[in-house]
Amino acid sequence: MSTFSDHDMAPDHDVTIVGGGPVGLAAALALDAAGLSVSVLERAPGAVWAEPSFDGREIALTYHARALLERLGAWRHIPESVICPLNEARIETGRGNHPLIFEADRPAGIREAPLGWLVSNNMIRRALYAEAAERSGITLLPDVTVETVRQDTATAVVHCQGAQPRRMRTRLVIAADGRFSPTRRRAGIGAVIHDFERMMMVCRMAHDLPHHNVALQWFAEGQTIALLPVNGHASSLVLTLPPAEIQRLMHIEQDAFNAEVMERVGNRLGAMRLVSTRHAYPLKCVYAHRFAARRLALLGDAAVGMHPITAHGFNLGLRGAEVLAAEVAVAFSRGQDIGSAAVLHRFEKKHRAATMPLFAATNGIATLYTHDAAPFRLLRSLGLRVADALPPLKSAVTGMLMDRSPAA
Numbered sequence: 571m572s573t574f575s576d577h578d579m580a581p582d583h584d585v586t587i588v589g590g591g592p593v594g595l596a597a598a599l600a601l602d603a604a605g606l607s608v609s610v611l612e613r614a615p616g617a618v619w620a621e622p623s624f625d626g627r628e629i630a631l632t633y634h635a636r637a638l639l640e641r642l643g644a645w646r647h648i649p650e651s652v653i654c655p656l657n658e659a660r661i662e663t664g665r666g667n668h669p670l671i672f673e674a675d676r677p678a679g680i681r682e683a684p685l686g687w688l689v690s691n692n693m694i695r696r697a698l699y700a701e702a703a704e705r706s707g708i709t710l711l712p713d714v715t716v717e718t719v720r721q722d723t724a725t726a727v728v729h730c731q732g733a734q735p736r737r738m739r740t741r742l743v744i745a746a747d748g749r750f751s752p753t754r755r756r757a758g759i760g761a762v763i764h765d766f767e768r769m770m771m772v773c774r775m776a777h778d779l780p781h782h783n784v785a786l787q788w789f790a791e792g793q794t795i796a797l798l799p800v801n802g803h804a805s806s807l808v809l810t811l812p813p814a815e816i817q818r819l820m821h822i823e824q825d826a827f828n829a830e831v832m833e834r835v836g837n838r839l840g841a842m843r844l845v846s847t848r849h850a851y852p853l854k855c856v857y858a859h860r861f862a863a864r865r866l867a868l869l870g871d872a873a874v875g876m877h878p879i880t881a882h883g884f885n886l887g888l889r890g891a892e893v894l895a896a897e898v899a900v901a902f903s904r905g906q907d908i909g910s911a912a913v914l915h916r917f918e919k920k921h922r923a924a925t926m927p928l929f930a931a932t933n934g935i936a937t938l939y940t941h942d943a944a945p946f947r948l949l950r951s952l953g954l955r956v957a958d959a960l961p962p963l964k965s966a967v968t969g970m971l972m973d974r975s976p977a978a
């Protein structure tokens with residue numbers, strides 16, 4: 571009978587990824603491109619995994635994220651008709667107050683460059699899955715729930731439950747199983763979890779007036795609202811409120827819902843009609859104490875689960891996948907151990923440096939905009955004026971939103 575300390579047993583795959591969400595699939599594609607064999611274990615059934623349904627999220631993609639999705643081969647699976655260029659982002663503290671406007675930082679000679687692109691999460695997931703399914707080096711295993719991961723000096727063994735319980739031996743396990751990652755918890759890695767005690771409701775609304783590809787976000791007493799453009803006369807409504815209010819809005823009848831939304835958005839886009847399912851997300855942000863353990867790396871929301879206000883969770887998740895794959899590829903090409911502590915340490919150091927400042931800044935902004943006491947209201951208004959009056963600050967934020975740094 572084999573034991574977990576059988577050092578000489580060949581691994582089933584070089585890397586095993588727990589969680590086939592967008593970041594897990596992106597990591598699989600990056601590792602496959604470097605010549606490694608990869609398995610991806612996903613608890614959802616195969617049909618749901620391949621064709622995920624609309625989940626309300628519209629993901630704002632930076633230039634860097636788009637370039638990476640192109641390089642990974644996933645972008646070609648996203649139909650042009652569902653990619654919405656974002657020309658401007660406008661932030662307000664209330665109607666009539668001074669808005670802060672972000673426009674693309676256009677290189678000389680380029681007049682039409684957008685600030686970024688909006689694509690719905692399910693279309694991104696679908697595209698990544700379609701590309702992964704075409705790669706012979708990637709084994710996609712649906713309907714599988716990972717129960718335990720055991721590490722020894724040379725390999726790790728993943729035990730799974732599902733239609734066919736199995737155990738798989740690998741050199742490196744990647745936990746990409748979301749912000750409440752069971753794999754992170756079982757590895758004994760703690761996390762800073764910040765509960766904003768708010769929920770976010772997202773859905774698609776058709777409207778009579780054009781949005782001009784402008785994203786609007788404003789802060790009124792007791793609520794934060796964003797309207798994100800999607801192609802056609804439609805926008806994604808993103809409404810942040812206390813949980814009880816969101817629960818009520820999730821269930822009220824459609825005409826009453828439309829009327830309430832129009833009132834909440836101040837009739838900015840004319841008559842509005844709900845044209846999708848409604849989805850609610852609790853606002854809990856997560857930052858793992860460590861991004862690595864023995865033969866284990868954390869990626870995506872399992873490592874850093876951002877507040878959506880700065881639209882960077884997936885962008886940062888993609889970056890983490892890129893950094894980890896690059897470190898693993900170097901070790902692999904040199905015939906070294908791809909799951910060694912040295913490889914994981916280099917990944918952790920780089921990914922922490924890339925994510926910590928943005929995570930802290932995002933939480934600061936989110937806190938400022940979810941409290942309505944007078945000092946917070948004053949700070950909000952002042953914050954927008956100061957940011958507008960300081961071109962270097964505004965340009966730094968624009969640079970962060972667009973992220974034009976080349977994909978590695």
Ligand SMILES: Cc1cc2nc3c(=O)[nH]c(=O)nc-3n(C[C@H](O)[C@H](O)[C@H](O)COP(=O)(O)OP(=O)(O)OC[C@H]3O[C@@H](n4cnc5c(N)ncnc54)[C@H](O)[C@@H]3O)c2cc1C
Nearest residue numbers: 589591592593613630716747748870871881882883884885
């Ligand atoms: C409303 C909203 C708006 C957002 N907007 C933006 C935006 O504009 N820009 C941006 O960059 N980001 C945005 N984000 C964040 C982005 O959606 C997430 O960062 C991203 O989806 C995280 O991907 P992931 O693959 O790490 O995790 P997930 O998408 O959570 O995927 C985890 C996967 O793991 C699987 N799984 C879990 N446990 C197990 C197990 N034990 N065994 C097997 N499989 C398992 C799950 O089924 C799931 O498929 C937004 C988020 C929200 C909620």
